[in-house]
Amino acid sequence: MKYSALLLTLMLAGCAAQPTVKSWMDPKSSVTITAQTEPLVLIRAQPAPSLNERDYAQLTAIEVNRMGERKLYLVAILWGSSEPWSDESGTFKSAFKQVEVNLGDRSVALTPHTGEVSELGISQALPLPIPGSSQIYFPISRDDLRAISNSTRIELTARGIPEAPRRYEEWQDGRRSLNDFLGQLPETNRPQS
Known part of the structure; x- marks a missing residue:
């Protein structure tokens, strides 16, 4: 009987949901980074790539907290299914120099951080x-x-190359993780950048 209870407890512990938000301290800059763990994944829709090749944009929200100075970023992780994936010409990344996120009733225009990532306090x-x-x-x-x-x-x-915009559609939902991420942010009276 006692082993049955122990087995049941272990099985239930294994069924616990994985956290949808993760925080850690950067080992070099000592800033605290908080990130959603389940990203939104978008798949390239237009112009359509070949049948066996797909381009993806994975969107993850992070907060960088440098001694109370909090900054929010939407990180686009760009990748493709071609093996090995590379962007040696830089065209894939340069297409993301100007981005518009269409949410149905509104659009959000985004411009990337142009400096080094280490300037944000992120060493890894x-x-x-x-x-x-x-x-x-x-x-x-x-x-x-x-x-x-x-x-x-x-x-x-992605409008960075005006003559060749790239449109991505939602493929995998990460809103629950994003909502949990937003719920962990402290409320402030001043606008947060």
């Missing part, structure tokens, strides 16, 4: 789904993140 990149994929950090407001989490449909258009 977020885990990458594919070796060689790229990360781009977009400063974003809490209101814009809230609009993304409350939207029913998300489309992203």
